[in-house]
Amino acid sequence: MNGRPKQITLSLGVSKRFCIEDLEEFYSGVQLACDIYGVDLVGGDTSASRTGLTISITCIGEGEKGKVVYRSGAKETDLICVSGDLGAAYMGLQLLEREKSIFKGEKDFTPDFSGKEYILERQLKPEARKDIVEQLDKAGILPTAMMDISDGLASELIHISKESNVGCRIYEDRIPIDYQTAVMAEQFNMNLVTAALNGGEDYELLFTVPLTDHDKVSAMKGIKVIGHVTKAELGNYLVGRDGGEVELKAQGWNSLR
Numbered sequence: 001m002n003g004r005p006k007q008i009t010l011s012l013g014v015s016k017r018f019c020i021e022d023l024e025e026f027y028s029g030v031q032l033a034c035d036i037y038g039v040d041l042v043g044g045d046t047s048a049s050r051t052g053l054t055i056s057i058t059c060i061g062e063g064e065k066g067k068v069v070y071r072s073g074a075k076e077t078d079l080i081c082v083s084g085d086l087g088a089a090y091m092g093l094q095l096l097e098r099e100k101s102i103f104k105g106e107k108d109f110t111p112d113f114s115g116k117e118y119i120l121e122r123q124l125k126p127e128a129r130k131d132i133v134e135q136l137d138k139a140g141i142l143p144t145a146m147m148d149i150s151d152g153l154a155s156e157l158i159h160i161s162k163e164s165n166v167g168c169r170i171y172e173d174r175i176p177i178d179y180q181t182a183v184m185a186e187q188f189n190m191n192l193v194t195a196a197l198n199g200g201e202d203y204e205l206l207f208t209v210p211l212t213d214h215d216k217v218s219a220m221k222g223i224k225v226i227g228h229v230t231k232a233e234l235g236n237y238l239v240g241r242d243g244g245e246v247e248l249k250a251q252g253w254n255s256l257r
Contacts, residue, residue, distance in 0.1 A: 001070070001146035001207075002133055003063035005037055010044035013054035037130055067142060069207070074145035074164035078208040078229040083132045083222055085176040086153055087192065090199025091184040092116075092123030098188075118180045126203040132222065133205075139216050146207035152198040155250035156206050158236055167234040168248075170227030173241050197238070198251040 010030065014023065034041055039059070099111040113120055129148075136143065145160050153175070161168055175196050185192040208229055209217050218225055227239075237245040 001148075001205075002067055002136075002143060003061040004133075005039050005059050005061040005128075005130070007040045007042045007060040008034070009058045009060075010041060011056040012044070012046045013049035014046065015049045015051050015053065018053060037128060067137075069143050069146040071145050071147055071160050071163040073143075074160055074166050074208040074229050075210075076166060076229055076231055077211045078144055079211060079214060079217065079225050080157070080168060080170060080206070080208055080227040080229060081217055081223055081225050082149070082153070082176065082204055082206050083129050083224075084202070084204040085178045085181065086149065086202050086204065087185070087196035087199050088119045088122035088178050088181045089126065089201040089203075090123075090195050091181045091188075091190075092119035092121075093199075093201070094188055094190070095119060095184060096123065116180060116184065118178060119184060123201065126201065128203065129205050135220055135222075136207075136217075139220060141209055141213050141216055143207040143209050146205060149202045149204045149206050150200060152200040152251065153202075153206065154197040154238075154248040155200075157248060158250050160206070160208070161229075161232070161236050164229075165232050167230040167232050168227055168236045169230055169234075169239055169245075170237075170248075171239045174224060174226040176224045176226075193238070197248070 012023075030041065033039075042060075095113070095116055099113070103111065145164055147156050147159060149156050153170075157168055157170065160166075172193055175193065177192060177196055181195070182192055185195055211228075214225070217223055236248040238248055239245055
């Protein structure tokens with residue numbers, strides 16, 4: 001982590017149900033993303049697919065020597081930080097699935113997405129947080145460990161703890177959650193913290209920084225300090241608002257299951 005994307009290659013498997021106009025629209029979206037992130041599309045392959053559409057993208061980047069960050073560098077007393085907010089993509093998925101179930105068998109159905117645009121966008125159009133990497137570099141902060149939150153905050157914290165041979169404490173009242181996420185969780189009668197910990201697909205950055213960088217990282221927009229690194233034997237726990245501790249468990253997506 002902590003590198004810069006430079007190029008991508010794109011391979012497609014396309015079935016006959018897609019027309020030229022569909023592919024042109026798809027590639028216009030790819031080009032827009034390339035323009036936003038300053039990345040060049042340099043090659044790939046297109047072949048026939050028996051069913052549906054298969055997309056395979058490889059990203060090629062570069063990292064400055066001495067500044068590439070792995071999962072294995074977190075140290076005791078380091079601060080645990082996240083970018084953005086968590087749980088929104090998962091609640092966006094719940095909303096889409098609810099509207100889909102209502103739609104079945106109905107004519108002239110119009111889904112109700114009013115006031116829920118943010119969580120829908122988080123599910124349908126996630127953003128890579130290249131801006132956070134640039135902010136940290138500008139502030140002179142080099143994270144000790146970093147990864148993106150794709151499988152859920154709890155799962156990724158456990159990955160970093162395992163690779164770094166440390167434990168962690170994160171605090172429930174410090175986990176950043178958007179208002180729309182909270183409203184939807186209430187409507188679905190879901191535990192809001194569980195959605196933030198295990199929902200996944202947030203694609204925010206989870207990273208650790210030395211305690212000496214506390215003031216600098218706390219002043220940065222879009223970054224929240226949510227806990228600290230401990231000794232490995234103390235385990236990985238969420239500290240609730242009442243001070244009680246709950247062990248973190250990896251309940252997000254696991255591609256090997």
